[in-house]
Amino acid sequence: MHRTRLLMKFNQKDAISIRHKTNLDALKERIVNGPSLQDFINNPEPILKDDPENWRNYDGKLKRDKGEDQRLRLPPWLKTKIPTGKNFSKLKEQLRKLNLHTVCEEARCPNIGECWGGGEHGTATATIMVLGDTCTRGCRFCSVKTSRNPPPPDPNEPVNTAAAIASWGLDYVVLTSVDRDDLPDGGSNHFAETVREIKKRNKTILVECLVPDFRGDLDQVKTIVECGLDVYAHNIETVEELTPFVRDRRAQYRQSLKALKAAKDFSPDLITKSSIMLGLGETDEQVEQTLKDLREAGVDCVTLGQYMQPTKRHLKVIEYVTPEKYLEWEKIGNKMGFLYVASGPLVRSSYKAGEFFIASILKNRKTSKAV
Numbered sequence: 001m002h003r004t005r006l007l008m009k010f011n012q013k014d015a016i017s018i019r020h021k022t023n024l025d026a027l028k029e030r031i032v033n034g035p036s037l038q039d040f041i042n043n044p045e046p047i048l049k050d051d052p053e054n055w056r057n058y059d060g061k062l063k064r065d066k067g068e069d070q071r072l073r074l075p076p077w078l079k080t081k082i083p084t085g086k087n088f089s090k091l092k093e094q095l096r097k098l099n100l101h102t103v104c105e106e107a108r109c110p111n112i113g114e115c116w117g118g119g120e121h122g123t124a125t126a127t128i129m130v131l132g133d134t135c136t137r138g139c140r141f142c143s144v145k146t147s148r149n150p151p152p153p154d155p156n157e158p159v160n161t162a163a164a165i166a167s168w169g170l171d172y173v174v175l176t177s178v179d180r181d182d183l184p185d186g187g188s189n190h191f192a193e194t195v196r197e198i199k200k201r202n203k204t205i206l207v208e209c210l211v212p213d214f215r216g217d218l219d220q221v222k223t224i225v226e227c228g229l230d231v232y233a234h235n236i237e238t239v240e241e242l243t244p245f246v247r248d249r250r251a252q253y254r255q256s257l258k259a260l261k262a263a264k265d266f267s268p269d270l271i272t273k274s275s276i277m278l279g280l281g282e283t284d285e286q287v288e289q290t291l292k293d294l295r296e297a298g299v300d301c302v303t304l305g306q307y308m309q310p311t312k313r314h315l316k317v318i319e320y321v322t323p324e325k326y327l328e329w330e331k332i333g334n335k336m337g338f339l340y341v342a343s344g345p346l347v348r349s350s351y352k353a354g355e356f357f358i359a360s361i362l363k364n365r366k367t368s369k370a371v
Helices: 001-031 084-099 114-117 159-169 188-201 218-225 240-246 254-266 284-296 323-336 352-370
Strands: 127-130 172-175 206-211 231-233 271-278 300-307 340-343
Touching: 127 159, 127 188, 159 188, 172 188, 188 206, 188 340, 206 352, 218 254, 240 254, 240 284, 240 352, 254 271, 254 284, 271 284, 284 300, 284 323, 300 323, 323 340
Parallel strands: 127 172, 172 206, 206 231, 231 271, 271 300, 300 340
Antiparallel strands: none
């Protein structure tokens, strides 16, 4: 009898495992056959799937020659419309009233019109930036303003942020922040308090935290991991060889990998995520090695997108990577075993299609555990 009961338990576990695997496979198939990346980003014309010649017929120059100083002309697949609409204006007004900042504005994201405006799906999303709008670091790709001594964090920010998010009725929210090397804890406790305030108002909302490296302080990484978030994200940004030229000297490639690995070690079931910019002069071999390094650090999800020069003072684009090449990287990443790979010219570390997929995975996991 005891043996029979034990066998039944094993069979139940196998059934749940098989059902979970089947559900995940079905989900992946639904994503492939459902809305494409093009449905989530604001591009005037479809590329690749509907009209492959849309970009192949482009006769402009995609890569700067060595020693050449002239800026490259923007290819058609990277041109977006000027942001307008009721949702866009409403969201911007609410953010200003609550003294909240978004990375969408500060980093001049090309998808701001689509995300804030809601697009054809009518769902407005924004990546909220906590700890103020002034960074203590000066990465050469980023347009966020910098200072050695930024203003102190707003003590009302966690509550204001949670109140705004609750009023928007979102299912998935992304929190990010500037680097605050001036603070003893790097701002980790302020960040964690914001997550707790959000969860206090809505336990079902999924929260992704796109955090700094906290100078490699793993205690601060642990603070974030244990605050109740659903996705831990930290961007590697570029390949190891280009890191000293692209990122601030305090932002180190191995330090970022260490932080990502620690997050996974602290909570093995936690989804971890990172992002790579292309077009800064990296080689295919270097990009592939970066993907391998991220996978070895236990990273589940990765995004690859085009670097776009925010102002004349920042790094120039070395190359505009074609949509076809991004599809190649997506296939390579999938073969490496990433849970999810988002790869495309206008993909950023946070964007609606990726959040939709990750949310589906998290909800699928919760359903399987409930069974």
